[in-house]
Amino acid sequence: MLSRIADSLFWLARYMERAEGLLRVTATHNLLSLDKDVNGPLTWRPVLETFTSAGEEEINTIEGNTGAALKKLLTDTANNNSLKCIIGKARENARGIQDYITKEVWEEVNSFYHLINQPALDNRLSNYEAADILDIFTRHSVLYTGITDITMARGIGWGFMNLGKYIERCLETIVLTDKQYARNQYKVDEIKDIMQWRHLLMSLSGYELHLKTYRSYQYTHDVLHQVLFNEDFPHSVIYSLGRIDRHLQDVTKGHISEENASLIRNFGRLYSKVKHLEIDDLNNQTLKPFLEDLRHDLLHFTNLLTQKFFSYA
Amino acid sequence: MSLPTLLEQYDYATGIWDEMCDRQQIREQYSKVIATLKQFNISDLQQKDRLAGELFMNQGITFTVYSEDAGIERIFPFDIIPRIITGQEWEHIEAGIKQRLKALNLFLKDIYNEQQILKDNIVPASLIASCPHYTREVFGIKVPHDVYVHISGIDLIRGEDGLFYVLEDNLRTPSGVSYMLENREVTKRIFPELLAASHVRRVSNYPLLLHEILLQMGPGQLSNPLVVLLTPGIYNSAYYEHTFLARQMGIPLVEGRDLVVNNHKVYMKTTNGLEQVHVIYRRIDDEFLDPLMFRPDSALGIPGLMSAYRMGNVAIVNAVGNGVADDKAVYAYVPAMIRYYLNEEPILPNVPTYEMSDRDARQYVFDNYTQMVIKRTNQSGGYGMVMGNKVGPEEWAKAKAAIEAEPRSFIAQPIIKLSTVPCFIDGTFQARHVDLRPYALCGPQGVQIVPGGLTRVALRKDSLIVNSSQGGGSKDTWVID
Numbered sequence: 001m002l003s004r005i006a007d008s009l010f011w012l013a014r015y016m017e018r019a020e021g022l023l024r025v026t027a028t029h030n031l032l033s034l035d036k037d038v039n040g041p042l043t044w045r046p047v048l049e050t051f052t053s054a055g056e057e058e059i060n061t062i063e064g065n066t067g068a069a070l071k072k073l074l075t076d077t078a079n080n081n082s083l084k085c086i087i088g089k090a091r092e093n094a095r096g097i098q099d100y101i102t103k104e105v106w107e108e109v110n111s112f113y114h115l116i117n118q119p120a121l122d123n124r125l126s127n128y129e130a131a132d133i134l135d136i137f138t139r140h141s142v143l144y145t146g147i148t149d150i151t152m153a154r155g156i157g158w159g160f161m162n163l164g165k166y167i168e169r170c171l172e173t174i175v176l177t178d179k180q181y182a183r184n185q186y187k188v189d190e191i192k193d194i195m196q197w198r199h200l201l202m203s204l205s206g207y208e209l210h211l212k213t214y215r216s217y218q219y220t221h222d223v224l225h226q227v228l229f230n231e232d233f234p235h236s237v238i239y240s241l242g243r244i245d246r247h248l249q250d251v252t253k254g255h256i257s258e259e260n261a262s263l264i265r266n267f268g269r270l271y272s273k274v275k276h277l278e279i280d281d282l283n284n285q286t287l288k289p290f291l292e293d294l295r296h297d298l299l300h301f302t303n304l305l306t307q308k309f310f311s312y313a
Numbered sequence: 314m315s316l317p318t319l320l321e322q323y324d325y326a327t328g329i330w331d332e333m334c335d336r337q338q339i340r341e342q343y344s345k346v347i348a349t350l351k352q353f354n355i356s357d358l359q360q361k362d363r364l365a366g367e368l369f370m371n372q373g374i375t376f377t378v379y380s381e382d383a384g385i386e387r388i389f390p391f392d393i394i395p396r397i398i399t400g401q402e403w404e405h406i407e408a409g410i411k412q413r414l415k416a417l418n419l420f421l422k423d424i425y426n427e428q429q430i431l432k433d434n435i436v437p438a439s440l441i442a443s444c445p446h447y448t449r450e451v452f453g454i455k456v457p458h459d460v461y462v463h464i465s466g467i468d469l470i471r472g473e474d475g476l477f478y479v480l481e482d483n484l485r486t487p488s489g490v491s492y493m494l495e496n497r498e499v500t501k502r503i504f505p506e507l508l509a510a511s512h513v514r515r516v517s518n519y520p521l522l523l524h525e526i527l528l529q530m531g532p533g534q535l536s537n538p539l540v541v542l543l544t545p546g547i548y549n550s551a552y553y554e555h556t557f558l559a560r561q562m563g564i565p566l567v568e569g570r571d572l573v574v575n576n577h578k579v580y581m582k583t584t585n586g587l588e589q590v591h592v593i594y595r596r597i598d599d600e601f602l603d604p605l606m607f608r609p610d611s612a613l614g615i616p617g618l619m620s621a622y623r624m625g626n627v628a629i630v631n632a633v634g635n636g637v638a639d640d641k642a643v644y645a646y647v648p649a650m651i652r653y654y655l656n657e658e659p660i661l662p663n664v665p666t667y668e669m670s671d672r673d674a675r676q677y678v679f680d681n682y683t684q685m686v687i688k689r690t691n692q693s694g695g696y697g698m699v700m701g702n703k704v705g706p707e708e709w710a711k712a713k714a715a716i717e718a719e720p721r722s723f724i725a726q727p728i729i730k731l732s733t734v735p736c737f738i739d740g741t742f743q744a745r746h747v748d749l750r751p752y753a754l755c756g757p758q759g760v761q762i763v764p765g766g767l768t769r770v771a772l773r774k775d776s777l778i779v780n781s782s783q784g785g786g787s788k789d790t791w792v793i794d
Binding site for chain 2: 003095098100107111255310311
């Protein structure tokens with residue numbers, strides 16, 4: 001497979017996964033912000049801090065204004081990480097590999113792009129239609145995932161798409177978890193109201209699973225277990241790493257080289273750090289550095305992967 | 314207003330060949346279509362028109378218009394009423410194009426090798442020497458099976474007399490074939506019963522025929538040569554077509570940066586190292602192909618490609634240097650080539666062409682410029698054209714000065730009123746001018762043409778310029794038996 005195509009497949013999948021994450025967080029926040037929080041009204045600050053590069057001053061002005069925050073997150077082209085920009089980049093990648101991806105995948109990415117580029121969108125976001133629009137977007141994002149799964153051929157290209165997808169997902173889970181625990185000063189043992197955790201769980205679409213699986217009322221501990229170690233939770237770190245492991249094998253299969261072996265070893269080290277960890281090892285002191293290291297290791301692995309497979313220009 | 318009334322009001326100019334009507338009578342080939350159309354009402358047709366637009370948009374068959382910071386995507390206009398050619402007319406066109414391509418191929422082989430045609434004074438040597446597209450760099454290079462023009466789009470027009478004329482030969486990288494194919498797919502959606510009942514000859518096998526020819530260009534000892542399609546990239550206006558063809562043929566779509574030349578062989582950079590490429594169907598102009606040989610600033614090409622080509626390690630489709638044969642001044646000599654190489658009379662006539670480098674012809678054109686169209690010999694896409702009946706005195710003075718400064722760069726032709734067909738515009742049927750570009754494929758076994766081609770239509774009222782860059786659109790083209 002052409003390196004350029006592998007590169008674009010990887011980034012198409014990453015951007016689409018990022019869009020999905022952004023949409024879930026935004027939609028969750030939009031609904032929850034209508035309720036009064038225990039600590040006063042919910043502001044858009046954490047979402048803006050996570051997903052945009054807006055400065056302190058700008059955040060201060062728009063954190064209480066849902067319309068403005070949604071605009072910043074979804075349609076502002078000055079924000080490189082707005083949904084509009086992400087989908088634009090996803091489409092640009094898809095466009096360069098139109099001959100490789102299926103017509104169906106291309107058409108879905110393309111129609112998503114045209115949808116978000118409708119001129120009337122900004123006005124509709126600032127009134128009561130916002131929730132509906134977020135729904136429509138989320139549906140497109142899910143549709144993309146389904147269409148990709150149903151129509152794309154398996155093989156090496158599929159491997160690169162999934163590497164992109166699960167690296168992005170894993171990073172997202174780490175960052176959102178970090179954000180949530182930071183608000184709580186990383187106090188793992190403190191028992192808190194489930195309502196505090198609903199935001200994180202719903203953003204990762206894991207709230208229902210949580211209610212079904214965990215009944216100990218040690219929410220801080222349980223949520224951490226779910227997002228890091230629950231193998232059945234498709235947004236957990238361990239699940240994503242498991243998928244990366246599998247797809248890394250797919251793309252290196254049949255090509256024995258020192259470079260490949262080194263890449264696999266690098267990932268193996270990172271994977272075992274999570275796989276062989278006891279949750280009780282994570283406490284008020286160790287949680288923060290653990291999340292930081294994990295994120296750092298994953299980014300380092302991604303760099304190696306990029307150098308190995310995508311050097312062409 | 315009902316559709317039958319609208320059809321009765323269809324107004325076409327006298328003195329121009331209308332493809333549908335002849336002295337208030339509907340021609341036989343259109344009768345079935347018209348009978349079917351009469352069963353619809355206007356809102357049905359408007360609905361179909363909208364549906365066609367959406368189909369093009371969602372598939373990304375668009376080009377981008379840049380304004381301020383936002384790029385707006387537009388579709389190439391498509392008119393829903395098909396253009397119909399009878400089987401009999403088609404046989405004539407097909408024979409004419411085959412003959413013409415055979416001669417042009419022989420000409421290219423000759424001009425880059427022995428140059429007999431110059432020695433026999435059939436084509437003046439000065440004409441070739443002054444042609445900017447004559448490529449000395451490829452002189453003496455042997456191409457597989459002596460095929461130079463693998464893919465061509467020869468533009469035909471139909472004059473007042475109902476005869477088809479060749480307007481120009483496109484032998485370099487003609488585009489538009491994806492529109493021919495997509496137009497048919499859209500028609501299948503909007504007029505399914507009509508299409509099925511009309512016995513329209515099929516065009517959909519074009520990519521398979523092309524793939525077959527590309528495979529045959531590979532080295533003989535290889536059973537499965539690696540064929541790639543080389544594109545300038547996503548910002549090229551024909552990019553959709555490149556992806557379309559690559560997908561339909563199942564070959565990799567590559568950019569210049571995906572390829573590298575090592576030891577006179579071309580390789581593609583893959584995730585598992587380098588893989589040798591044997592055939593390149595390029596959609597990049599000659600001058601950008603190899604920065605070592607042609608334009609040094611080209612970022613689209615592959616350094617060293619021409620050396621691999623010269624060694625015969627890679628086949629390039631179409632061959633490099635074809636521009637000499639579709640130069641608008643050389644065009645005037647194609648009938649002479651047909652007589653010279655094939656000893657046959659041309660089946661499809663040329664449009665009379667005056668070379669501005671000829672003093673008498675130039676004077677004649679200056680005296681009669683209001684009936685002439687002046688074209689630059691090295692430009693296409695409808696650029697650099699002066700319509701003598703539309704220019705004011707000042708503009709003409711400017712054009713005249715330009716011609717006198719470099720006469721070799723211009724030719725003149727009498728303005729031919731292209732034939733008209735009905736188009737569905739603003740809820741009415743209006744006559745618009747069209748041309749026809751059939752796509753011919755030439756391989757070791759000869760020339761194959763899928764029946765039909767692309768009908769380009771000048772959507773502006775009374776305009777004779779059909780190029781998409783100048784407000785043109787297209788129509789599905791039916792050859793019916």
